[in-house]
Amino acid sequence: MRAGIKNIVKSGRLLLLADLINALIILLLAYAAASKLWDYYGFAQVLDQSPLLKPYANVLAWALPALELAIVVLLLLPITRLRGLYVSASLLIAFALYLSYMVLFAPHLPCGCGGVLKSLSWRQHIFFNLFFVGLAFAAIYIYRRYKTTVSESPP
Template structure:
């Protein structure tokens, strides 16, 4: 089976995930910032800088994944951001109580264990995309 047949859906799924997440947060930006402010891991950070930074990175990933010339960078950034989000959620879930979820849309409705598994699956998809991209373009 050609690697492109696996890589194309991975890029598509990651693009959809980051576009959906960014739009959902942007549409209810006040809630996003409010919930982010309640996070025990983010209390010392300036939300007026962090919140738009998160949105900017999510939209940047979508843009990078959209073009062949920047797709490798988009896959790498997707992997690191998903890994960071997964570690962040896992830390909140296992070490804190009364934990907020600043995720927008349907993702905010997931239980923490389900959300962690969801993120881990997308982290693995992004890692697979990076490996397939490198292998595919090494020829």
């Protein structure tokens, strides 16, 4: 009984940690989307220079910030939060793969990331993204564990 209560309290603290991670990912995605929309032409210019994305620059210039904002909504609502974390982790992994491609094939080009993230080098950006992928998976683990703990505890 005592161990069970302790477990839930511990999970409650972990839950706060997961909520903080969730808020941090919302901050990152909302900032990235707002920066791209604020400097739409600047973002479009960078996409136009990318050998990989140039054919899709027209669509990506608005679709990417739109996708980021959609994920922000998923992360904001408690009912879709877990799905939002999976999608944001997938998007960050996709970004990391793209960044790796750029490091290998076009390291001299500027980054299309918005705001202050532009000041990061390609390599720094890969580590930055992977750090957030790690955080997303940590939050997924905590939310899933919390769900299990609550469903296993007696009413």
